[in-house]
Amino acid sequence: MIEPNIDPKLLKPYDPKETEDRIYKLWEDSGYFNPDVCLEKGIINSDAEAFTLIMPPTNANGSLHAGHGLVMTIEDLIVRYKRMRGFKTLWLPGLDHAGFETQVVYERKLEKEGRTRFDIERNQLYQEILDFTLLNSSNIKGQVRKMGASCDWSREKFTLDDSIVKTVYQTFKKLYDDDLVYRGNRIVSWCSKHQTSFSDLEIKDEERIEPYYYLKYGPFTISTSRPETKFGDKYVVMHPKDERYAEYIDGQKIDLEWINGPITATIIKDENIDMEFGTGVMTITPWHDNVDFEIAERRGLEKEQIIDENGKLLPIAGEFAGQHIKKARGLIIEKLQNKGLVEKVEENYKHVVRTCYKCGTILEPQIKNQWFIKMKPLAEKALEVINQNRIEYIPDHYKKITVHWLENIMDWNISRQIVWGIPIPAKICNDCGHGMVDLDNTILKCKKCNGSVRVDQDTFDTWFSSGQWPFATLGYPDSNDFKTFYPTDIMETAGEIIFFWVSRMIMLGLYITGEIPFKKVYLHGLVLDAKGQKMSKSKGNVIDPLTLTEKYGTDAFRIGMIVGNTPGTSLSLSEDKIRAYKNYANKLWNITRFILSSTENVIYNENFNKYIEKENVLISERSEFISSITKEMDDYKFYIVGEKIYHYTWSRFADVIIEESKEIFLNGTPEEKESRAQFLIDTLSKILKILHPFMPFVTEELWSIIPVDNKKLLMVEKWPKAEKPEVLS
RNA sequence: GCGCGAUUAGCUCAGUUGGUAGAGCAACUCAUUUACACUGAGAAGGUCGGGGGUUCAAGUCCCUCAUCGCGCACCA
Numbered sequence A: 001m002i003e004p005n006i007d008p009k010l011l012k013p014y015d016p017k018e019t020e021d022r023i024y025k026l027w028e029d030s031g032y033f034n035p036d037v038c039l040e041k042g043i044i045n046s047d048a049e050a051f052t053l054i055m056p057p058t059n060a061n062g063s064l065h066a067g068h069g070l071v072m073t074i075e076d077l078i079v080r081y082k083r084m085r086g087f088k089t090l091w092l093p094g095l096d097h098a099g100f101e102t103q104v105v106y107e108r109k110l111e112k113e114g115r116t117r118f119d120i121e122r123n124q125l126y127q128e129i130l131d132f133t134l135l136n137s138s139n140i141k142g143q144v145r146k147m148g149a150s151c152d153w154s155r156e157k158f159t160l161d162d163s164i165v166k167t168v169y170q171t172f173k174k175l176y177d178d179d180l181v182y183r184g185n186r187i188v189s190w191c192s193k194h195q196t197s198f199s200d201l202e203i204k205d206e207e208r209i210e211p212y213y214y215l216k217y218g219p220f221t222i223s224t225s226r227p228e229t230k231f232g233d234k235y236v237v238m239h240p241k242d243e244r245y246a247e248y249i250d251g252q253k254i255d256l257e258w259i260n261g262p263i264t265a266t267i268i269k270d271e272n273i274d275m276e277f278g279t280g281v282m283t284i285t286p287w288h289d290n291v292d293f294e295i296a297e298r299r300g301l302e303k304e305q306i307i308d309e310n311g312k313l314l315p316i317a318g319e320f321a322g323q324h325i326k327k328a329r330g331l332i333i334e335k336l337q338n339k340g341l342v343e344k345v346e347e348n349y350k351h352v353v354r355t356c357y358k359c360g361t362i363l364e365p366q367i368k369n370q371w372f373i374k375m376k377p378l379a380e381k382a383l384e385v386i387n388q389n390r391i392e393y394i395p396d397h398y399k400k401i402t403v404h405w406l407e408n409i410m411d412w413n414i415s416r417q418i419v420w421g422i423p424i425p426a427k428i429c430n431d432c433g434h435g436m437v438d439l440d441n442t443i444l445k446c447k448k449c450n451g452s453v454r455v456d457q458d459t460f461d462t463w464f465s466s467g468q469w470p471f472a473t474l475g476y477p478d479s480n481d482f483k484t485f486y487p488t489d490i491m492e493t494a495g496e497i498i499f500f501w502v503s504r505m506i507m508l509g510l511y512i513t514g515e516i517p518f519k520k521v522y523l524h525g526l527v528l529d530a531k532g533q534k535m536s537k538s539k540g541n542v543i544d545p546l547t548l549t550e551k552y553g554t555d556a557f558r559i560g561m562i563v564g565n566t567p568g569t570s571l572s573l574s575e576d577k578i579r580a581y582k583n584y585a586n587k588l589w590n591i592t593r594f595i596l597s598s599t600e601n602v603i604y605n606e607n608f609n610k611y612i613e614k615e616n617v618l619i620s621e622r623s624e625f626i627s628s629i630t631k632e633m634d635d636y637k638f639y640i641v642g643e644k645i646y647h648y649t650w651s652r653f654a655d656v657i658i659e660e661s662k663e664i665f666l667n668g669t670p671e672e673k674e675s676r677a678q679f680l681i682d683t684l685s686k687i688l689k690i691l692h693p694f695m696p697f698v699t700e701e702l703w704s705i706i707p708v709d710n711k712k713l714l715m716v717e718k719w720p721k722a723e724k725p726e727v728l729s
Numbered sequence B: 001g002c003g004c005g006a007u008u009a010g011c012u013c014a015g016u017u018g019g020u021a022g023a024g025c026a027a028c029u030c031a032u033u034u035a036c037a038c039u040g041a042g043a044a045g046g047u048c049g050g051g052g053g054u055u056c057a058a059g060u061c062c063c064u065c066a067u068c069g070c071g072c073a074c075c076a
Helices: A015-029 A034-038 A066-086 A097-111 A120-147 A162-177 A227-232 A291-300 A315-320 A325-338 A375-387 A397-407 A463-468 A468-475 A481-487 A496-515 A545-552 A554-562 A576-599 A613-634 A638-667 A670-693 A696-705
Strands: A050-053 A087-092 A094-096 A183-193 A194-200 A204-215 A220-224 A235-238 A253-258 A263-270 A281-283 A342-356 A364-373 A393-394 A426-427 A435-437 A451-457 A487-496 A520-523
Touching: A034 A087, A050 A066, A050 A235, A050 A364, A050 A468, A066 A487, A066 A520, A066 A545, A087 A481, A094 A120, A094 A235, A097 A120, A120 A545, A120 A613, A162 A435, A162 A463, A162 A496, A183 A291, A183 A435, A183 A520, A194 A364, A204 A227, A204 A325, A204 A393, A220 A227, A220 A235, A220 A281, A227 A281, A227 A315, A227 A325, A253 A670, A291 A364, A315 A325, A325 A342, A342 A435, A342 A696, A364 A397, A375 A397, A393 A397, A393 A426, A393 A435, A397 A496, A463 A468, A463 A576, A468 A496, A487 A496, A496 A520, A545 A554, A545 A576, A554 A576, A554 A638, A554 A696, A576 A670, A576 A696, A613 A638, A613 A670, A638 A670, A670 A696
Parallel strands: A050 A087, A050 A487, A235 A263, A393 A520, A487 A520
Antiparallel strands: A183 A194, A183 A364, A204 A220, A204 A342, A235 A281, A253 A263, A426 A435, A426 A451
């Protein structure tokens, strides 16, 4: 029998739909997401230590997926915890224009409309994608709110904001002045579908089984899986120590019959040849191969382009000119066979080809005159701080992975031939190709040869701007925010982008600010479906976080994402699990209902000190519990705390303590009743506080109902302390 | 080829510095005007991938093998 005058909401099961938006508005209206407001309103002390987390800027090209759901959950949990611990807590939200990613999404949209980006004038295309992005942005921001994110919207940044672009430009200029960025002819990976180059990270290696050809090249046999690149090969290379070819000398010319007639080839002896591989002899194609390029560069050999940017053969291919390499290969082999130049064909040669990670097109190495950052000097500084353990990796094996990558780092191609992005502020000489950074648009002649110049039409690799995110968003160098909140405390993001993003932030942060950008890196794994499969639209197993929050409530979704999810490990998301936590939210609801109905005429007193022995035992147990989970929270072991608090509430508090209270309330002495009532409310209020970072909505709602004096919003209440200080030690 | 992980209950995963294996979900047996069926009580389920070593003691440390996953390189 329920007492008539308890909050009528409690008489029905917990209804997330009725609650969540209302609670979020309460929080947002309070202004407490903003640490300055917390300070102004006396929520935190004036000398409170800062705690800063910069949100990985969300790609503004779609809607929130399960991975975002995880990011928002973990980060909001961290931030709410720190806020309750009295830190001057800033969680700065942001959006990423996500250059190439967004352009690909938009191109697919265009394709459906029967258009292509190559038919659209640059400025118009830019405007269209901008509109598309802005539309998505507001959508995404709504979804981030739905997840309960307590980020400071007043400080929100977008990668294309003027202030960010300005910082990015200054960084580029500084790199240029320090001779750390150069424009040069280098091999890049070129996607003929997307018509842009990539850095070495945006590449997907794919195993292929293809024929492998052994071709007669004068007195030699060379082997290749790509005969279509061989038209211009006029250097034949072998190892200087290779006995088999001892009779040939470096620089020697030989005449031989090749695909389109007789040619003169030059013998090159080079240490970089693997004698064990194939016949130990190869011809080189410097324009379309990394290794060949390196040899040609070092030996000063001529380079010639064979394949154009669309994957078609150039005039050097003679009768094959203009044909696409895909079609040409067979025809070329046919011709070689007719000429008796094919020695043998290995039909099932297994090798790995580099493909575009978005469209699967085989990437063609091409020599391009583009901007590259010299990474070695930047990487060395990063390695130094990492080896000094000045950045903590959670889990720590990511440190090893990072060190390995940094030790073998390659120069970073930051030029992208796409419209959607931050334009590279540079002029290029029409005569000598020299590149000059020109922030004020004042360079009119080449500084090297006095030739005429043109504006660089390329945009920056999107990771170049996001790599500067921690200091760029905080208004480096003179803003108060930068002084207060940098270096940030933690970078929480997907393990997947450890190189793309995290490592580059460390390098650029150190380079520009001289300080590490964050003290800790917390890396979460992928979110997989219940069967442990990667979610993808084509498999049809994508789980939309908003469908789950709609069905089970955001709190259930959030704690379901946390429990059992260790950092760095991928998480299988099952609906059963989320449903279980929906029941938990309702359990809390009913616990509150029971406590309020059975203690209705008790006035809760936070400083109640007449507990009888029975309660003192429970308090000491609770105290131990609080101190252990507080330590685990500080160690970022949320997966354990989530499980423990669940277990404490349900199996201990509800099933045992509340059950035995029924007897006390029925037959106990007034002292026993009073003692127990105080304990129940006190414990409930502590549970709500501990649970708040995990399940912010239901806990805030219950907090508003329970009889505690001088209540603030739960989100700014203090995290409970263990009553017995000695337990803490 | 080099590197990094993983292998524990049917499934998903915990297991902190070595001290006789834990949780959720699922399945099983009971209970049923109970704060809560979005429930309660109970039971079941594991030679911790194989082998070897260190130790009084190993899921945990060392070596080795196997399988799976990922990254990097090579890919003439």
